[in-house]
Amino acid sequence: MAVHKIDPVKTDYICGHCELEDKSLRIIWEHVVERHKTIDETEERRICLYDMNVFQNDRAYAAHMLNEHGLPAWDVSREILTSIQPETAFDGAVRTYDIVPMETEVDLLALFVTKRDEIEELILQNTMYEPQKAQLSAEVTLQKEKADGTEEVITIFANCKMLAVDVQGWTQDQFYDCVDQILSTVHQYASHGSGWRIRRIDKIVLKMVKSAPIRGSSYLPLPADLLKLKRFLLNIRNYEDDRCFEYCFVAEYHRQNNIPLTLRTMQSKEEEKASFYDYRRNSRAHEPTGDFVYPMGLPAIARFEILNEVQVNVFRYNEKTLLPLRVSKYQTNFVVDLLLLNDMGTHHYVVIKDLNKLVSKMQKRKLRSRNMLCRNCFHRCSSQERLERHQLICMGNEPAIVTMPNADKSSVGFKNIGARSYSPFAVYFDLESVLEKVETVRNNPNCSSTTVIEKHKPSSFCLVVVEAGNPKPAFFSLHRGVDAMTKFVRMLEVLARDFHNKKRRYPNYLGSTTILEDSDKCWICEEEFSETNAKVLDHNHFDGSFLGWAHNKCNFLRRTIQFTPVFAHNLQNYDLHHVLKSLQDTNTRNTFSVIPLNDEKFISLTMKVWIRSYTNEKGNVYNVYEEIRFVDSCKFMNSSLDELARNLPVEKFIYLNNHFATRPEEDKALIRQKGYFPYSYVDSHARYTEDGLPARDKWTNTLQGGVVSVSEKECQHAWGCIFANM
Template sequence: MSSETITSLSSTIVKTTEEAVKLVKTKEEIISQVNLVKGNVKLLETAIKSIIGSQEQTENPFRLEGNLALLKYYLAKLQYLLHESKVLHLKVNINNFSPLKGGTSTYVSLPDFISRKRAVINVKNNDSFCFLWAVVSARYPAKNKHPERITSYPHFKDVLKYDSIQFPIKLNDIKKFEKLNGLCINLYCIEKKNVLPLSLSEYRNSNREPINLLVLSTENSNNNSSPEFSKERTLFHFAWIKKMSALLSKQLSSHGHKTFICYRCLNHFSSDGLLKKHLIYCNNMNKCALKLPKESDKILQFKHFSYKEKVPFAIYADLESILEPCESLGADNGKTVNYQNHTAFSVAYYLKCSYDDSLSSFKLYRNHDCISWFISELKDIAFNLIAHQDCNLNYQNSFNIPVVFHNLSGYDSNFIMKHGNWFCRSNSVTPGTEVQLRFIDSYRFMSSSLDKLSSYLEDEKKTIVRAHCNTDKEFNLLTRKGVFPYDYIDSWERFTETCLPSKTNFYWDFKLSDTPSRITNLDDINYIATYISYLPFVNLGT
């Protein structure tokens, strides 16, 4: 096969390729299998070789070069005889190519308040290599009057190393770039028209000259209309900060003179000597800016004295449930076992007034609609407190009523939040005055059982329970942790029973174990007997 034949064949490939590709970035993959015969050997042997052409991104798919892999191979292997060589097959693969994180220009114009300072060189790139152009502009400053043009600098591929780094570059790949090129790169961002450190180089203490880059987000820019710049992708544009003093002088001081700025914490000094003294200590500290308090605000002290005042009212509540066995003990997806259905049957609450104990009260309600009753009580309390004369005189501003449950988030809230649509509204009667309910889980602050917590409180301080007891014996019985047959109360009919269940029924099979926790302690058994004999007992519901 002659050289003219191969040249003609390559021209056909180029023409066919140009007609096939679309107006998108492409990758070419040339795969050819050629039967080549090598001369000047004793035994003629056939060498079958597969050639995969180098995959190169074409900047303009309509200007494909003719230096295909087949031609390159032919020119490099002239020692093969042409008269007995032939092409077995040739395949050209053309694929759409979308580089990671976009392939169009990442250029973003500077904000007006930045560009007016003439302190930042923003190279107007037409590709996704704005980071490389910014570094090149810092290392090889433009010698003409057009530092924004890429033609004012050497091409980055000739002066920088960026192997295995994808572009547009990710922020966490900049460290790798620093190692490849021996650079020290600091990044700064704009927040509320202030320039702040974004990422400081690990090599700031070395002899490397720092390169300071301003990072701009492209997500809100109108410069890029390509669909590749979607909201799901946050791309960045980089520009070289040529004059840090000019960029930050107005931000840090008002005198307008040149300042010597610490790139790390952005503190400024009047001379280079003072800056060098500062850097000795600053480089050994954390990566953050130091902002000292002003003379008028240098002492930290408590100011919100209103938070130390007691709230006018507080509600302490609890509820109990019937543990109804589920009809089916089957598991959902083999994980959750349907064991019991918890139905609230009783709610009790104590309303405590901090300034007038005559307004304090205790209420208990047991019925199917106990939760609805409790919600209605909360509504009435909120409304009555707004209309109460003393509350309006003593608490002109809005205030909250704490509603305290022990283990609210773990259990009680499952029943109460079914009526949560009412709690989302404020109860306001007169303008400027409203009462809001604030539900609090006391277990989050005191993670112990109520029995243990109450044991820390001396009997003299249990004034609320004492007020409802006639004798010391009754007081001692009511302040002790009771014994309740949780699993035995599985229906409303249990409350009508006039006799206590046997001690074997005083258990709680909470962990679904083979041996449920039963009452075997002699003190608990004696407590039940004493309670029944001393306090009035009609049925399990009283």
């Protein structure tokens, strides 16, 4: 009861004794157990888990929860379980336990802490004989007050990931990780001003599912392909029981420790007898520690390793290939490698005496100096030091083997024919703002807060339209003024209507096919024509030009892109915020949709500009739209514009060179470089009317503490850019 949340809508936790904070509930709880082992006489009283206040009676506690945290009061004395009888399904393979408070419960964290013992007891009861999978969830009812005074009520289900548990039960880490997942799901609803709050917690649900892990059981003979490699294997014949795993462990224990099992030397056939390794029939045989259910499943091996201080790795044989199945992370000098055979659902463990040599023979490689083998991927290293460096990364991944493709499958071809389509138009824009100073009072430095010092107001924009096949900009606009954003969105509407008309100028090819050059290959996929895939003519719908001969299927897949992309660098973090605020100035018939990243950022904005309406024969009215989509170029060019411009060759500045064709080359060089601007100085539109650039001491940056951000050379560069654009 000494852990509580700092805020009901956040995911940070705090120790109620020493105020240690952490985002992990498990870490804070372990801290409380280790550092504050005892709880004083207030343990029997009511404690608020949110601020650790202690109350002498339930009435005072309920009033505090309602007034301070907005959580309704309830009758604490009746908070008992109503049902822990399971509901079964699939012949008992799935068992569901409902933990239901009698009265309204709203403190989810406190409920989990209170019911932890019951949850762990139920898990232990189900995993006593075999490992299972467990999932914890909560059914919570939320309520929100509407604008008309009525209340809206919904029920949500917050789940954690299903975890595998064995006879050891649910560990402390697993329990608190699950609680963290459930609390995070609930808090997503009741955060960021959504208005939702917890009305009651209906129940906690524990679901237990019987798993069917792979188990080694009775004897299976070696496959024919492995008979020639049997000198590296030990296949113990256990016909009468399913304890092949135990016999393999005992055999390796005696072999690696040079402890004989008999008074005389064993013959090869005698080594394969199960009776030699059964401590119940051979007093010299080593007895494993711990009681286990046989046949041994893979999930139970982890507990066997801890009790017997052994590392057990399991491999499987499939299509003449040895593959890692279970590679242990338990560190010890005693390592046992096992091969798991499979025949029609029956499994059997076989001892691998020398994994290094077995893999070398199967891969038909010589050992030489690269004899250090990684069990997780079968990569070979020349020294133990290199193997340890390799395993630091490799052991963090699932067991896998890198296999090279066959000669007939060694090449990868382009298959996404639809990606060959291009947009006939693309729009590029950039916004600039004036930074208006905000008069405010200074916040308390002892409290966490945000101080607003400047307000960004868009003051200008530059917009360029690029048309496919045209080396010059199809449209260019540069505007500065108070109405910059209104003019920007209305200009996009005009451009969208123009795009709509131009895209549908040539639905059919109007030229003569007799003068066209014939081809034996499709111009899209570059493969030859066949009788099953006819040859058709492919043309440009925007200018009517002939593109080439194509397969009928390729021509169908190369569809025209129906939207026009509008690009801006760093759109998601800056420009899109100004665009969204200006959409109200567009036609009311336009429609908009966004792809949100979170409550404050959006990945993309789609604007459908209304073109016209028409009525069909049945009298139904339909609207025609032209779609433009805002895209952040940082998503596929994650570098600054300065770096991108420096990496681009001069001859690739096609549109810039054509637009400023009459300018001298030294002016173009200035424009291609990074520009400098006194952002903090330009705090109103009146700054644009001043003659000349401000003095160097005015080129400050508020976010950098008022330090002069440019050199004298950079000021001259900015002055040169202004004259270059005049």
